[in-house]
Amino acid sequence: MIMAPSTVLKLKKISRAFGHVSAVKSISLEIKRGEVIGLVGENGAGKSTLLKILAGVEQPDSGTMEINGKLVTFRSPNDAVRAGVGVVHQEQSLFTNLTVAENLDTRNAGRIGVKNWARINSECTAALKKIGVNLDPTARVSDLSFVDRQMVEIARAVAIDPNTTGTPLIILDEPTAVLEQNETDVLEREIRNLKEIASVIFVSHRLDEIMRICDRVVVMRSGKIVSDKKTTEVTKEDLFRDMAGGVSQTAHALRKRWPAGAKPAVEVRELASKGKFKNISFTARPGEIVALVGSNASGREAVARAIFGAETYDSGTIEVKSKPVSRWSIRKAVQAGLAYLPAERKVEGMIAGLSATRNIALVYQGDGSSGPFLNLSKLAAVAQSWFNRLDVRPNTISRPLINFSGGNQQKVVLAKWLNSPHTDVLLLDHPLRGLDVGAAQTVNAQIIKTCESGAAVIIIPDTIEEALEMADEILVMRDGEVSARHDMRTKNNLTVQDILADMV
Amino acid sequence: MDIKKNTTMQAKFQTTRRRFGSTIMATVALACLASSAIAADTFKKEDWVLVASVINTTNPYMISNIEGAKAMSAKLGIPLEIVNSNNSSQTEISSILAVLASGKKPIMFVNTVASSDAPTIVDAVGKAGGFVTIWWNKPADYHPVDVGNHFVAFQKHPGVSSGRCGAKAIGDALGGKGGVVMLPGVQDSTTSQTRVAGFEAEIKENYPGIKILDSRPSNWDPQLGAKNARDLIVKFGSDINGVWAADDGMQIGAMQAFENASLLDKVKFASDGLYPTTLADIKSGRGKNAIVGETFHRGYMASSVGLYTAYLAATGQMDPSKQPLEKRESLFKLSCVTPENYKDYLKYDEADAPAKFVEQLEKVGPWAAEPMPLSGGGAEVMPK
């Protein structure tokens, strides 16, 4: 057996500019065999460009790249795949309508002839076995859970070419962003296994994970590497500081409390929907944050959607401001002052092709109209005030929303609801999904501010930490039922482990 | 005096006059006389263009329309523009407007796509100082005499007689007994409706032993005719003794369906148009003389009669307002063709037939040419 070179990736002075903006400035980086590197940085720090260069999507303007000791130039993603670089994208790159095996079959991607199903399936089983995952090769990807899909992506990245003697380089671009806590645990375990056969670049906004999984952390800011240290030698606060450029911030702040006896804004009693959830009861009062915690299968999203009228329920009652609702629908919910920030922001939360101004004016045009007509200059003024308040970047309100980064899109979607003076119940489904630290802080601050001014908030957080930091009450859900309730006003020594214990 | 101005004025006059007394009628007639006298003096060929607007260029009838217009253009020495409507009223109207914008005054024949197109086209022609004859389709309450001289005439062959021809032929061939199925054209077209009414009336009045089993509109489409025929064969089997189609296109499809079902020689067919294919089938006696009745009329005759009528008005040789009603809303004779007399019509399909017909028109005028002299006027009377 030939011993593979010990350096898997060697970048020398890689630069890439778009017009006058240089996205990546003279980056040099080395990754050894079996190393797991954490790559962090705020949105716009140049991470994505660097990853695209490694994946062959973008070509560097200058600098050299060596993989497994060989000098390489990637002209297309195919070149990168052949050299042994596998990318697991933030946005999943699987054909959801095809089978697992077909998605793993990159070797035949260029062909159009007869398909050897038996061989494709057996190769798939082998590839899955390699990373220790047990999935049916003939299953349709759309039937798989998110974490299983992530596994398929990893298997594909690893399976690249059984003939190369070099070590594959696996790039995981925010694989945990859409995963739940227990799924993340599975993924973390897998990444540790991967070290045996590959080197890994792991990109995440969650510093806790980075600290747990990675051997080394590389911080990028403004297109440069500003720090590259062993995980054991840095703290979370160091990383924060490096990312933000000196200032360390924490989101946690004590909120102004509302009197506990206020009339409930939303009261749910014995709510049940067959096959999704049952026996759900809780209240959310003005100035209160209720967090629904649980795994993907716990039914918490369905509860939030049922309250917003986006899904039907079979029995139980929902009372909004002490009035029971009947024939509940999204229209009625919005009229009653409910707002819903969906997890699938791009699909359900925004109209991508419209300008930010128009998106903000979707729900309420009261301040932006003259009589029955929309007053464009007033609309623009409203949008501008939200852009300033939420620090939306770039600060151009006329830009189509699709051209903003995820964090800034989320700010606009939030502004859409907050713009309406009627909004006094916020249903937030994964409000921080895919947001970098800076954007997450702005969004969180705005949520808290809205809450302080009298809105009731029902939140489905990404992480348990988020729930512990923000909520007044935590409802833990398991298999469609509430398995535990914690009043955070009286208990404040709760840990992530306590909650996890309720979840499984 | 400017002819264009004059005719438009007349048009305005005439559309508003209807209920006024005969004195005003007389005044208008005088005015017309004056204008036509001037027109006759000033008619210059180079100011005019012949326009023939057809529904499409895939139907044999439309192609024949174009042939007639070409023959007329050659005879009169006036250039010809063809408008292909591509089965669309929109295309028709916009193409006609484009031709009118060329600056020359039109002498026009229009085979309208839909009845409702007629007023728009007539108006536009009037404004361009031209003259138009509409064939086949116009709104029922829209009459040339109410509109003005620029709407020279509306002309057609009576659909009712077409239907009656077919009914007689089938009724006689079946000895007055048996079941027939009908394949009308596009269901809401006047042409199809009148032919159907004629067929049904003739059967009801004179062939009480003939039973109409079913009627399936087939949109003038041979494929649809074939498809409906196949379904009807399944539905009624050997109960079908006769098939009547509103035109030969659908009959061609239906005959193929019956042939495929090995029923062609047990069933009699009648239809309208005497297409060359149909003529060939009559000659060869296909399916034991399956075709028993047809009607004879040709597209080239319609277009040349239409254009010539408009031409006479344009040159001032004929004053539309002084013509009797049947020359403004005309029904032209339709000949019933049978396997016995088809030979009489072969000469009208020879290569030089359009030219000969045009020559004949020049001699006897648009209302007396064989084989389609004027047979009546006014709105077509539907049988009860």
Next chain:
Amino acid sequence: MQLVLPKEWKGPAALIASIVVLAIVFTFLNPRFGSVENFRNILFQVAVPLIIIVGTTFVIQLGSIDLSVQGVMGAAGMAWILLSANTRLETDYGIWAWFIAIGIGVALGLLAGALHSLVKVPSFVVTLGTWYIGLGIGIILYGDDMLPSLKSNVLMAWPTKLTLGLPNAFWLALVILAAGALLSRFTHFGRGVLAIGNSETIARNTGMPVNLMKIIAFTLAGGLSALAGILATMQLGAGSPDLGSGQLFTVIPAAVIGGTALNGGEGGIMRSAVGVLLLIILNNGLVLAGVNPSYQSGVFGAILIAAIVAVARPDRGILKIAK
């Protein structure tokens, strides 16, 4: 080995059930509906749309659309009849007539596919163009001469002739259908088409020959429309540039009823074929049941909508968007 995944059969099962229900109702209304004769009649009628829908399904699975069907049918049908023994010309090129006619369809499909994939013109527009080019070819070939009819009784009778109790036209369609289904399931092309329909970006990024696959799909569709044009000409015994009229609005709804999503990535050839069957049976049944022609269009539309709702209903959530 499993051929088709169970989930993919949920829709078709409901579809087949609705066909059975229709058949029972129609047989009740007119016992002749259930006769062997009508069974053959229906099979004869489905042949042409079945051949077309194989190509249509591939194209729709890509997320594109092929509107050129009727134009290609007209051009190929006219070319074929004029090159075979006919009443207008003294020519008879025999088997070459087939090659040339199908060649016209292939060329038009190739043109559409190339323009769509290489020049990135939306397929809707390109195929609208090739539709009219096809129609134009048909009209030019038609000229201003007489309607050409087939001379050969053998050719005219071939589609209706029974082999093993079923009309030849249907056997031809069945062969094409089976070949299409195999192509779809057992080639990289067939599955690649689905992949492209699911996400063209991912397909390009994984190095699939996306353009080539698109061109093949459109070329195939063109060639099959041409074959359908020849079959329809044979069935009619005469040529006409308008020969394909109405076919487009049979095959596209049929594909959608069969569960082929118009934005691509879903559906299958056999499912589309079941959709065709439903539409043809519906039309045939309404004639046999003696529904007044004035009401037939309306009744047809109402039953069609009911069938689609019945088939698709269980898959739709409140927030699912349909366009």
